[in-house]
Amino acid sequence: MDRDRIRKLLEDVSHGDVEIDSAMKSLAGFPFIDTPSARVDTQRSLRMGIPEVVYGPGKSVVQIIEVVTALRGAEQDVLVTRVEASVAAEVLSTLGTGEYDEVARLLWFGRAEVPIVGKGTIAIVCAGTSDLPVATEAAVVARRFGNKVETLTDVGVAGIHRLFASQEILYSARVLIVVAGMEGALPSVVGGLVDKPVIAVPTSVGYGAALEGITALLGMLTSCASNVTTVNIDNGYGAAYVATLINRL
Amino acid sequence: MDRDRIRKLLEDVSHGDVEIDSAMKSLAGFPFIDTPSARVDTQRSLRMGIPEVVYGPGKSVVQIIEVVTALRGAEQDVLVTRVEASVAAEVLSTLGTGEYDEVARLLWFGRAEVPIVGKGTIAIVCAGTSDLPVATEAAVVARRFGNKVETLTDVGVAGIHRLFASQEILYSARVLIVVAGMEGALPSVVGGLVDKPVIAVPTSVGYGAALEGITALLGMLTSCASNVTTVNIDNGYGAAYVATLINRL
Amino acid sequence: MDRDRIRKLLEDVSHGDVEIDSAMKSLAGFPFIDTPSARVDTQRSLRMGIPEVVYGPGKSVVQIIEVVTALRGAEQDVLVTRVEASVAAEVLSTLGTGEYDEVARLLWFGRAEVPIVGKGTIAIVCAGTSDLPVATEAAVVARRFGNKVETLTDVGVAGIHRLFASQEILYSARVLIVVAGMEGALPSVVGGLVDKPVIAVPTSVGYGAALEGITALLGMLTSCASNVTTVNIDNGYGAAYVATLINRL
């Protein structure tokens, strides 16, 4: 809750400028925007100046349009994640605006060029080409959130000289996102090379004992490199979000 | 890394034949071929004279064509694994060359007949007809990698006399690949009969408690035969790769 | 429920020989013996002439003594399963009677020699010496339940000639119990050799991927031999119970 607002509210009550019943409601918590199917929390994005993000899966075209319209009405940039191409096409044609990144499966409504506010570079390191959709989601989100981004692709641990060939990118980053499927070993190796926080993103790439990403996830959680933390399987968005917060410190 | 090259490089630097900046780059690791979406590690295949292998799933037709073209340009034979028939058809018609094995789901671009370089025979033993796609992948890859291959099919343990009827194949092999789904017991029985390394390949054949191959995998890992090692579920390719390395010793 | 008793009861009510309230109670179901901590169901053992069986784990020495005393008072033979040696010693010394099989961990209170009532032989086939406690539990229970028993030990699939060396035991059995840990492959092989029902007992023998018996259990459930059914891990008692029922048919 916004402590300054609470203090102000109490002062207003104290001065008789605000009715008690009205204060009761205000204290109950806010702000948010109510749409027909959602109560969108706009508190954080307002305060931080980052776009509002809508989780796409399970939402109909109509629901996405409702939410985007409400947020755009509030002058917010909006990012919709995990949108299938066909859904994106419908939304874009109805709204007559917006951009769609097919690899990252992201819909964007807002400024064409978001200014850089992050203090350093976020490096996004990707083990294999099959992991690219997740790495691209991370890269696009990080850029839309105002960060300088550098990417390094297809540098899995079984051909580790490929990683070393581009290690300058690793050393110059302020925070790193490492994306890998299968055994998910890349974050451990990268984590051992740098002194910065590494956010590991397991992907569902692989088959059989890869268990749809569970194996990579478990491997990252038990990494012998101490500077690794982990997010959910295929959660490129979440990694970019945390990297953004860290990069603004 | 290629140690001889590093030594040569250092000598060149020592003699002033190579600039330091240039040496820095070289030391970073190589060789590999960069395509639009991949950094293909060509180091091992170059040195060993085996075909380059591309993992098909998650790659678009365009990406497969890019990689194959780049590798063929480097005069490499190329094998693409786990390619659906429809994808294969598109790739073949675009490239105007190559062969497709529908059971093994393998695309091949290269010599029609690879010479035999393996020292002995690789026996591929398959429990049931449903396991044939995996066993065939192993057989085709092993042959394309320059091995003599013999196969024995539908010899599951519940009718063990079928196995004994063809046991000469087992005794004459230098290394064996045993493919089985369901309870995955065949590698234990075969392992008990021979004195050679047995590579067990669990398959996702079965239902219910077969857990899409996990049960066979666990059974093979806990085999009471000491000469059994295991690869991932349905990984006929990996088994053939290791068998090739062993067969060249 | 005992249908003959219900019919008799209804006749008694019809003739006025039994009060309705009393019939209400009788109909509610019986017979059983109430002890301070248990309501022992004696219905089946009474009717079948087999010993009453008490599951030992989680029961204190006092509770075991209570139950045994109550059942012996009702002239029932009693078998207590999974009793630790120290608990058994206390119970035996308190009751001043009974026998304890240390390998099978079974306490027995009853006739020294139970007459054979099963129609054929129950073969108990055991994969390794580590599986012996479970196989012995099955063997002792089957014998106490009035069956002729033959056992075959240390005939795991990795040295399958050991099994074939004693296959006469397999062919002469009316029902078979096959006990195995690790990958649990033995029931499939035995099941493929005989035309009789095979009851598979997975054991918790093994380590790592054996998952305390889960792997053997899963393997037995997915056996490619159609004449195999499975009981719980280490459940030698349950296998002997079902084999007894089958052997009386």
Added chain:
Amino acid sequence: MDRDRIRKLLEDVSHGDVEIDSAMKSLAGFPFIDTPSARVDTQRSLRMGIPEVVYGPGKSVVQIIEVVTALRGAEQDVLVTRVEASVAAEVLSTLGTGEYDEVARLLWFGRAEVPIVGKGTIAIVCAGTSDLPVATEAAVVARRFGNKVETLTDVGVAGIHRLFASQEILYSARVLIVVAGMEGALPSVVGGLVDKPVIAVPTSVGYGAALEGITALLGMLTSCASNVTTVNIDNGYGAAYVATLINRL
């Protein structure tokens, strides 16, 4: 292996009637029928006079036709399990003979009416209507294997009076097959009511925590009724097979 044949063979060798090389081959194990994709074990069905059974999934229409033709040529009745309606239609129209049970998903090629050879009745008890495909598979197979079958449907434990209303079927059976999904409690209750072997078949009916049948499977394996053994999830065929063996004793 067929011991009488081995003895005969050794006698033949002893008398010089059979060459050693020929005996070597014979000893290797038989009989079976080789088709292009399968080595069909016909040993057991020949000896027992039951139909040959082919596991349908993963087999193409062509492979099914090959196997059926080979077996019919050997004058065997043939049952093909788990055949999708569209596959069945193709097979039937190509072969111009055979019957298909759509609920049980079974193809049958053989005698219209198999004579009863089982000694008693097999009761098939089914918890819910969603479990009917599995229960029907068990019922059809048991009947095709020469058993008298009685079925009891939709008698799940949450309305246990429905079970008691038809309990005569339970008491008159020689062996029982109990089919249930979700929590899989029905075999425990039925097992508690009868003195005969109960074969429990878990089904994949249910959602969420039912884990596609794993929950029912685990529940049946840990049944507090001692006369229950378990087969794989949805394995109506296997239950019928074992029940047939028991019913012939």
Added chain:
Amino acid sequence: MDRDRIRKLLEDVSHGDVEIDSAMKSLAGFPFIDTPSARVDTQRSLRMGIPEVVYGPGKSVVQIIEVVTALRGAEQDVLVTRVEASVAAEVLSTLGTGEYDEVARLLWFGRAEVPIVGKGTIAIVCAGTSDLPVATEAAVVARRFGNKVETLTDVGVAGIHRLFASQEILYSARVLIVVAGMEGALPSVVGGLVDKPVIAVPTSVGYGAALEGITALLGMLTSCASNVTTVNIDNGYGAAYVATLINRL
């Protein structure tokens, strides 16, 4: 939060009776009692007149004594759950007061006889004698929380006539707690007999496939009886808590 208190607080601020800084703190949330190692939430128990409950495991003797002393100082009755006998003995001898139930592993500090405030009876139905510790925990807690309790023990589904023999207890209860391990089928059967809410408590009783209570838990969650909800494995306390809330409605 206590809405009446908030309104009162706002009125006080409005009238100048309370300072803003002081109101800020009050609004932050309360009440609770700070001890050296815990911040005990006393809000609910104060309002409902039930004892405060402390979760014992992981707490040292010193920590338990601290918390009990703090709460007794606030004139609260206190229940400590899952206390080993040796820990209980130390706590009791240090405090010089309190009672310990060894089966339920509960420590009690408070009134000798809690008055009945629940509107009806809570029936506690227990499948086997091994489940008694959990059932007893539920029974003692329910009684200490002011409920009339009736218990029914050793009525597992494999001898279902034992349950029917005492079914009056089931029909006369306002809410039922059903405790079972192994396959956990009892709540489904009881749920099918009554029209009241059934709270199912899985126990860790069993071995092998019982998976330390997971099997019973899964079975209860997938119960085909619609009036069953489930709590955590061995959580007799939680079941009694919810039953108390329901019984006060």
Added chain:
Amino acid sequence: MDRDRIRKLLEDVSHGDVEIDSAMKSLAGFPFIDTPSARVDTQRSLRMGIPEVVYGPGKSVVQIIEVVTALRGAEQDVLVTRVEASVAAEVLSTLGTGEYDEVARLLWFGRAEVPIVGKGTIAIVCAGTSDLPVATEAAVVARRFGNKVETLTDVGVAGIHRLFASQEILYSARVLIVVAGMEGALPSVVGGLVDKPVIAVPTSVGYGAALEGITALLGMLTSCASNVTTVNIDNGYGAAYVATLINRL
């Protein structure tokens, strides 16, 4: 079983008004309605005056029509759960009556407006818009079962001020249903705010480590709020059923 009917039956037998054979059948348990594929238990709904509920999945259009027709013939209201839109359309057009709720996937045959018989309000609290189908199933069922329902949507714990903004709904409910996917934390927070029973419904919303609802399920089962019980994943119907029973107490 209906005890009054049993007593009456016994009296009739006692007076000779009922034949013993006839009483035998009656005692066997009833009532139920036999349809071609189901034995519908109508005992509870008859007694409680609530609609009969049919579980839709796995039932064909024909089977649904059969059951609905049979139950409507017995003058029962009928609810069919989890019906796909296409199936619903077929059923409705065949029967020429009924209503379908597309979000809740419920078919209804019965009174347009069910009278309120529950004593208080059932609050249905829903974490995210993706959880709405499950929450709506709970809401529609609860209303059809005669309860006053209030719903609160999109109040997940990551923006907890949204929950507090509508907390009056929480405090005024007699029983609460809390629906959440992903980490499933909402029931713990709501449970900490109210003194009423909370029924937690995990949903399969989420990806990766959400494990199709298992994570939310496990989280709810281990809730640190003692007033929470849990039902199966996505089981909005079951939660509404239990809430109805509680709300009638």
Added chain:
Amino acid sequence: MDRDRIRKLLEDVSHGDVEIDSAMKSLAGFPFIDTPSARVDTQRSLRMGIPEVVYGPGKSVVQIIEVVTALRGAEQDVLVTRVEASVAAEVLSTLGTGEYDEVARLLWFGRAEVPIVGKGTIAIVCAGTSDLPVATEAAVVARRFGNKVETLTDVGVAGIHRLFASQEILYSARVLIVVAGMEGALPSVVGGLVDKPVIAVPTSVGYGAALEGITALLGMLTSCASNVTTVNIDNGYGAAYVATLINRL
């Protein structure tokens, strides 16, 4: 690898100041300290000025003494994690120096007071008193690594007003570590309140469905708060390590 050193080395080789063989060895990677049983990587701690950390479990008293002595000889501060009290006592008495924190199970050899170098405060928020050992490990490590630390204990989500009562600590932190067992919901709630990175640490506190911390771990990975990343179960050390890196940015 240390790029500046490599460049320097190449320059030395270029100038003939270093022999090629010697350069070969240097390039192979360094620095580390070899002890009888370990090759301790000292590269990172040297560069960052943080203590060297030794993972205690599985190491004998002798091995711990060896490593500590070697590192202290290199003038490094040393932290040994997860040391049992008895092991710690032996090590301390042998070395005659060092400190042991019994709750955190940490051994410390180095400066009594480490200077603060982190830019802000690390808040450590702990759900329950049982989670204190893990939270304390995090707190002690963070302090020994040169950070200002504030802790907030026993503020689990079921009594969420306890958290709000101390929310200033949350708002004033630069990074937050949130420690919780059972359902692990606290990081989601805290994450929703702050704009800073939240490192979630699941603990093995709980029983049954808590699955020794797996449930909390899964819940944190699927948190609906986007600013949460996760480390391994009970890994207070790892959380403190990453928080330190972030706090130095």
Added chain:
Amino acid sequence: MDRDRIRKLLEDVSHGDVEIDSAMKSLAGFPFIDTPSARVDTQRSLRMGIPEVVYGPGKSVVQIIEVVTALRGAEQDVLVTRVEASVAAEVLSTLGTGEYDEVARLLWFGRAEVPIVGKGTIAIVCAGTSDLPVATEAAVVARRFGNKVETLTDVGVAGIHRLFASQEILYSARVLIVVAGMEGALPSVVGGLVDKPVIAVPTSVGYGAALEGITALLGMLTSCASNVTTVNIDNGYGAAYVATLINRL
């Protein structure tokens, strides 16, 4: 089976030198040695000239002594694996001969120095000091089986320069055994550096999400390096066995 012996036997039967009954027995399979509790398969070790290996766990001191005595009587070297120190002491003092390796937990009865028969070197690479017991088991067994062995310890991927510092060992090996716990990434990195078969041994080292070795196991099975096969968790013996077979090719 030993084909030469079978041929010889058949010739003997053909010549009348062997009776048919005697041949029947011989054909049944051999050789093995029967001890009171075991049927030891000596076929393979006799033929290959390697020691006989006895799996220690679950065997009593008496059983170990029986087996060792029987095998030593047959002039076999004997290795007993996984023997606790106390058991080893008893066995050694009773037999008055033998050696015990405490780290590897191996008992050895046989030649003090086994001659080298393997063609090349087996490299054993170990990730951390906690993995040493498993790596040492592999090393001792490989040496006792007649191989030259080189070991490389504490070279986990988080400090990968330690591995590169000793890479000559990797390049000079004919076959490699790589031992690692936690995320188990080392085999992938080593596999990427060499052209030889790599046998990966996961260890149970780690905590929490390491799942007692399951995570390392899964990671190795899904390794992106194609030359990796895997054995069971902690199975250093099995890895050495297979490496021996490969090294003799």
